[in-house]
Amino acid sequence: MQLEFSPEEQAFRAEIQTLLAKVPQELRDRNAAGKMNYPDDMIASCRILNENGLATAHWPVEWGGKDWSPIQHHILKEEMALAHVPELLAFNHSMIGPVIAQFSSQELKERFLAKTANVDIWWCQGFSEPEAGSDLASLKTKAVRDGDHYVINGQKTWTTLGQYADWIFVLARTNPDVKKQAGISMFLVELSTPGIEMRPIQLIDGGVEVNEVFFEDVRVPAEQMVGEENSGWTQAKFLLGNERVGIARVGETKVKLARAKKLAGETRTATGTLLEDPQFAARIASLENDLLALEVTQLRVVASSADGKPNPASSLLKLRGSQLQQETTELLADIAGPDSLPSSAIDATGPADIDVAEWAQRSVPQYLNFRKVSIYGGSNEVQRQIIDKAVLGL
Amino acid sequence: MDFELSEEQVMLRDTVRDVLTKTYDVETVRTVTDSELGWKRDVWNSLAEIGILGLSFSEEDGGAGAGPIEVATVLTELGRALAPEPYLDSVVVPGALISAAAPGHELLAALASGETLGAFAHHEKGDRWPVSAVATSFAEGTISGTKTLVPHGDCADHLVVSARAGDEVGLYLVDATAAGVSRTPYRTHDRRRGAQITFDGAAAVRLGSGEASPIISDVEIITQISQCAEAIGALERCLELTTEYLKTRKQFGVTLSTFQTLTQRAADLYMWLELARSMSQYAVTALAEGSADATIASRVKLQVGRSARIIGQESIQMHGGIGMTAEYPVGHYVSRLTAIGHTLGHPDDHLAALARKVGDWEMVTIA
Numbered sequence: 001m002q003l004e005f006s007p008e009e010q011a012f013r014a015e016i017q018t019l020l021a022k023v024p025q026e027l028r029d030r031n032a033a034g035k036m037n038y039p040d041d042m043i044a045s046c047r048i049l050n051e052n053g054l055a056t057a058h059w060p061v062e063w064g065g066k067d068w069s070p071i072q073h074h075i076l077k078e079e080m081a082l083a084h085v086p087e088l089l090a091f092n093h094s095m096i097g098p099v100i101a102q103f104s105s106q107e108l109k110e111r112f113l114a115k116t117a118n119v120d121i122w123w124c125q126g127f128s129e130p131e132a133g134s135d136l137a138s139l140k141t142k143a144v145r146d147g148d149h150y151v152i153n154g155q156k157t158w159t160t161l162g163q164y165a166d167w168i169f170v171l172a173r174t175n176p177d178v179k180k181q182a183g184i185s186m187f188l189v190e191l192s193t194p195g196i197e198m199r200p201i202q203l204i205d206g207g208v209e210v211n212e213v214f215f216e217d218v219r220v221p222a223e224q225m226v227g228e229e230n231s232g233w234t235q236a237k238f239l240l241g242n243e244r245v246g247i248a249r250v251g252e253t254k255v256k257l258a259r260a261k262k263l264a265g266e267t268r269t270a271t272g273t274l275l276e277d278p279q280f281a282a283r284i285a286s287l288e289n290d291l292l293a294l295e296v297t298q299l300r301v302v303a304s305s306a307d308g309k310p311n312p313a314s315s316l317l318k319l320r321g322s323q324l325q326q327e328t329t330e331l332l333a334d335i336a337g338p339d340s341l342p343s344s345a346i347d348a349t350g351p352a353d354i355d356v357a358e359w360a361q362r363s364v365p366q367y368l369n370f371r372k373v374s375i376y377g378g379s380n381e382v383q384r385q386i387i388d389k390a391v392l393g394l
Numbered sequence: 395m396d397f398e399l400s401e402e403q404v405m406l407r408d409t410v411r412d413v414l415t416k417t418y419d420v421e422t423v424r425t426v427t428d429s430e431l432g433w434k435r436d437v438w439n440s441l442a443e444i445g446i447l448g449l450s451f452s453e454e455d456g457g458a459g460a461g462p463i464e465v466a467t468v469l470t471e472l473g474r475a476l477a478p479e480p481y482l483d484s485v486v487v488p489g490a491l492i493s494a495a496a497p498g499h500e501l502l503a504a505l506a507s508g509e510t511l512g513a514f515a516h517h518e519k520g521d522r523w524p525v526s527a528v529a530t531s532f533a534e535g536t537i538s539g540t541k542t543l544v545p546h547g548d549c550a551d552h553l554v555v556s557a558r559a560g561d562e563v564g565l566y567l568v569d570a571t572a573a574g575v576s577r578t579p580y581r582t583h584d585r586r587r588g589a590q591i592t593f594d595g596a597a598a599v600r601l602g603s604g605e606a607s608p609i610i611s612d613v614e615i616i617t618q619i620s621q622c623a624e625a626i627g628a629l630e631r632c633l634e635l636t637t638e639y640l641k642t643r644k645q646f647g648v649t650l651s652t653f654q655t656l657t658q659r660a661a662d663l664y665m666w667l668e669l670a671r672s673m674s675q676y677a678v679t680a681l682a683e684g685s686a687d688a689t690i691a692s693r694v695k696l697q698v699g700r701s702a703r704i705i706g707q708e709s710i711q712m713h714g715g716i717g718m719t720a721e722y723p724v725g726h727y728v729s730r731l732t733a734i735g736h737t738l739g740h741p742d743d744h745l746a747a748l749a750r751k752v753g754d755w756e757m758v759t760i761a
Contacts (some may be wrong), residue, residue, distance in 0.1 A: 001675060001679040002683065003683055004683070006395075009395070027520065098646045253758070257758070275752070275753055283751050285745060285752045293670075296397070296672035296675065299395055303396060303397060305528070319661075383659070385657070388657045391664055392661070394657045394660060
């Protein structure tokens, strides 16, 4: 056992820091303040990362992968968080890119992978349905073969950032007569195809980041199916397994907690600052300790995933990581206290121009928004079931 | 960055596990801990023979020159087995004190071989981590005062005693059978032994020179981190026993594992175990690299202490009535974990310590 990173790993870290500095400071500042311009900042940041080989490091070497060790991937994620570089576009880089590289025809790989890496195509996810959340395999959207096409009918929901997307990857039922997992296929669908309608869903923070997507007789060329017909569940499991890796967001939470601590030190109370209040200081110290324990756990999981197999302990990272992300946003809102009440100008176009800091005005919407992290990517209750089955044998 | 045991360390773990599982099941633990000594000489001798007792001592002192990772590995196994042998109290702690204060001291070899038992007589009435008064005094070759809680002080041959001479706290070696030493042994709730020891002009020899408080603090850190490693073994067993029980116990015609209200909680226990294990490995590794300090000790005490409360209480609850019985092991583990939680600082004490310095760093970091 050793705590030090090796000289090679330290050199690698320095190299990553140099590359990440190429993402413009203003963009990173906007990200740090939670004020990114969508989709432009996201696209700009992803393209710089892609240009420098950092967007597809985890893909197969043939398609831009770097064959890094798990520790190297960990270092990249951590340095991105510390430098306030926006995360990669999950739908492209973590979800569909690796699926296409792993499962699809050579033709689809050549057609999509470079554009996916460079966000020339912005992807969105068509998995969940109104009646298929945690029980994803019960999805009802249908794809019926008609000559060289499949015709898709149904409804998807919780499609994050779909409003910026060009294409969607969709799970649809191609065989209703077999076990539910065995009759699902995955399709790549251009959103401009006739019959698709995207409707925004406003969330409890007032913002719009998810959508419903309706499919009515949407004709999709058969070659845009990923892999074999009825093999979609395998691909979905592969995709969801990848989604859970890095979902702990330790680096991001560390940065956020450091910011909370700084703000608490600047917040006056009757007797001094909030950071000097023993109860509040204990809350921060406790959260720091929890985060450190999670970080070491993540490093242990990272190291033991060296053989490339997904580790069931990644469910633990999702479970605990989401709890700590939520506690940190809750902490920020509580530091803001009464200043968290105003949230925008009267015309709702931006922050109110009053003597209340902008971070404070954003704190409760963010707190409310972050209730999602224990629900998406497999709710925490589902993660516990995975632990029960895969680790404890229950 | 690496948290895996080396091949040799895995062999060490397996060897110790082998020795202990041959001896201890819950019934044997109960019988042995009901004996006057409270632990087993046979097991002690086996541990001595295979070199476990000497692990933490340098080769010059008759030991194996191994480090904190090996010691922690052994303690985790003692924790798993609930083995009552006083490896930490009688060997590691006095050995660490003596070798720091008086390097090369002849007693070290006797401790390393298991022939002689030591104990650290430090805690006095009213002490509560991190405060220790050290009202015991040394003057003209003798020592006077009362140490209320001396872990395994009942069976010790030699006592390392903290005492004040003028303004200086020093460490002194006292023969436990010398004139002027009187011991009142006691049992602990976790079936271990200790003694209150009163020194009334007992002959004492100074170990080394200079202010010994820094040595005492360092050994406290070693003790805290080592006990947490022991706790990890106990926590592992609590979770194993609980999951096994859920799989086998039937009610309403089905096994308990079919009730999500129980399995969801079991998954949480796994989470608390792994978080505790991570922090323990972190602290042990820091100790091995010489970077462990009071902050890291507080971090591990806080995390392991909290995990221990949750896992301990839930393990009993999820067993139902059987978890309350003395013939079932889970309650004994919980008792042991509770004792560790009250030694050298409760989790809340350590949280308060961390909170007092939380403004000293910008961001929480590993190294």
